[in-house]
Amino acid sequence: MDTFPFTIGEAICLGSSLAFSGLFYYLHRKKAKVVSKIQGAPKLQVDSSLPSVLSAAGSNCLPYVVIEGVVQPVEAALTSPYHSELQGVIERLILKEHRLIWNSLARSWTDSERVVLEQLHTVPFVLASADKEAGRVSVELPLQAVDLPLETVYERFQQTSHGFKDLLSHYLSGEKPKGFLETEEMLLVGSSLTGIGELAQRPDGTLCLQPPSNGAGYFLCLEDWQTLLSGLQSASNFWKWTALVCGFVAAVVVLRALRRAHRIRRLNREREAQRQEFEDYLRNHNQDEELPANGCVVCLTNPRECVVLPCGHICLCFHCFQALPNPSCPICRGLIDRVVPLYQA
Numbered sequence: 001m002d003t004f005p006f007t008i009g010e011a012i013c014l015g016s017s018l019a020f021s022g023l024f025y026y027l028h029r030k031k032a033k034v035v036s037k038i039q040g041a042p043k044l045q046v047d048s049s050l051p052s053v054l055s056a057a058g059s060n061c062l063p064y065v066v067i068e069g070v071v072q073p074v075e076a077a078l079t080s081p082y083h084s085e086l087q088g089v090i091e092r093l094i095l096k097e098h099r100l101i102w103n104s105l106a107r108s109w110t111d112s113e114r115v116v117l118e119q120l121h122t123v124p125f126v127l128a129s130a131d132k133e134a135g136r137v138s139v140e141l142p143l144q145a146v147d148l149p150l151e152t153v154y155e156r157f158q159q160t161s162h163g164f165k166d167l168l169s170h171y172l173s174g175e176k177p178k179g180f181l182e183t184e185e186m187l188l189v190g191s192s193l194t195g196i197g198e199l200a201q202r203p204d205g206t207l208c209l210q211p212p213s214n215g216a217g218y219f220l221c222l223e224d225w226q227t228l229l230s231g232l233q234s235a236s237n238f239w240k241w242t243a244l245v246c247g248f249v250a251a252v253v254v255l256r257a258l259r260r261a262h263r264i265r266r267l268n269r270e271r272e273a274q275r276q277e278f279e280d281y282l283r284n285h286n287q288d289e290e291l292p293a294n295g296c297v298v299c300l301t302n303p304r305e306c307v308v309l310p311c312g313h314i315c316l317c318f319h320c321f322q323a324l325p326n327p328s329c330p331i332c333r334g335l336i337d338r339v340v341p342l343y344q345a
Contacts, residue, residue, distance in 0.1 A: 005257045014253045021246035024239045031236035034217045038196060038229050041066050046129045046137055050199075050207055060201040064216055066225045067137060067199065067209060069127025071191045074138070078121055080184060082154040088186035089125035090142060092150060094118050096181045098157075102174035109176065116180070127193060127209065139195060140210040145220040149193060150185035157181045194221050194228065270338075278305065278318040278341055296320050297330055306339040314342055 006014060042062065044050065046069035054060055077087040095117040100109040122143065126136040142148070159179040162170070170176040187193075196219040198212040211218040221228050296302045302317035311334040316324075318341075327336040 005261045006253070010253050010257055014250050017246045017250035017253065021243045021250060024243035024246060028236050028239035028243055031232055031239060035229060035232050035236060037064055037216050038066065038225065038232070040064075041196065043225065044199075045069070046127050046135050048135045050135055050137070051201065051205070054199070054201050054207075062199040063214060064197070064212055065199045065209075066194065066196050067127065068192065068194050068224070069137060070130060071187060071189055071193050072126050072128045072136070073189060074124040074126060076123065077189050078123055078186070080153060080186060082184060086153055086186065086188060088188045089123050090148060090150060090187040091121045092118070092148070092185045093120075094181075094183045094185070096183070098178040098181060100176040100178060102171075102176075104174075111178075113181075125187075125189075127195060136207075137195075137199070138206065138208045139193075139220070140208050141218075142220055144211050145218050147219075147221070148185075149187055149191075149220045149222045151188060151191075151222070152183060153186050153188070154184035155181070191222060194223065194225050195219070196221075196225065196228070274339070275318075275322075298323075305342050307342050308334075308336055309338050309340065310334070311336075 041064045042053075044053065044065055044067045046067060054062065071089060073087075073089050077089060078091045080086040080088070080091070094115060096113050097116050098111065098113045101112045102108075103110050120143070124138065125142075126138045128136045157179055158181075160177045162177075167176075195209045196217070197209050199207060199209055201207055219228060294304055296304055296317040297315045298320035299317060302319065304314050304316060305318050306316045306321050307314055308316065308321075308329045308331075311329050311332050313329050313331045315329070315331050316339075318339075321339055324330075324336075328334060329336055
């Protein structure tokens with residue numbers, strides 16, 4: 001304890017708190033940088049003025065823009081296998097198996113799921129203006145976006161039927177199948193889409209939205225950019241406060257260790273002062289004087305030199321007091337708060 005002021009538990013808590021605080025602060029700064037970039041990015045609409053905007057910037061590329069338009073396929077769109085009237089440009093089919101797993105600790109069944117099959121289909125598409133003639137911007141590499149802007153258009157749960165033998169085997173194995181969940185998600189044609197990324201002009205004069213080359217976030221969302229910005233700000237604030245809480249925990253651990261170290265140091269000073277007081281007493285005591293009739297109840301050799309407080313028993317020499325395994329009076333077994341030298345006149 002003298003060389004290392006923290007216990008093992010406190011050291012683990014301090015280390016983990018500092019590590020999590022650094023990790024959460026990193027996530028906060030990452031989100032905050034994205035928020036700052038989106039706030040400073042030009043807000044554009046898909047129209048015929050986009051080429052002139054690039055020309056005014058003096059470059060065929062704008063590193064980070066926010067652009068809004070209507071989703072339109074370049075060629076044939078994807079048709080939903082469940083709703084023939086629905087067409088989209090991105091489709092994701094997911095088949096999940098749901099089952100109950102017996103938790104022996106909680107003594108209950110818990111729900112579990114796993115993806116059995118996942119298929120993702122996409123076709124080239126563009127962001128067009130509302131009148132479809134004022135301009136269009138092709139969307140490159142949409143699957144590299146932070147989140148795919150998909151809507152759930154179909155969902156069906158097929159429950160598994162069980163016989164008596166199946167139920168018996170389920171209870172013996174601890175796994176009980178519930179059924180399969182079939183889901184279809186699509187980015188529908190005609191949806192209003194907000195894209196945030198790099199706007200570039202190809203050699204043939206067409207415009208495209210692509211992932212930023214500087215590593216900034218590439219976003220495609222069905223909401224407007226203010227809603228996306230609000231969500232990112234909320235996430236940034238969450239990580240910031242989580243980092244502060246972890247830092248506060250680390251500070252509490254450090255303060256507790258410092259308080260204990262100060263208390264131990266003060267106790268050592270008191271013991272040293274007490275030891276010095278008894279040494280002064282023994283040095284100034286006349287050894288030729290007749291020893292008291294009663295000797296120390298522990299060693300039975302040295303005279304009784306200590307007054308044990310708060311019980312007040314006079315039963316120990318100072319050396320035996322220092323050697324006590326527990327700070328309790330040998331006469332009444334009461335807890336010893338402190339001792340004072342016995343001065344005999």
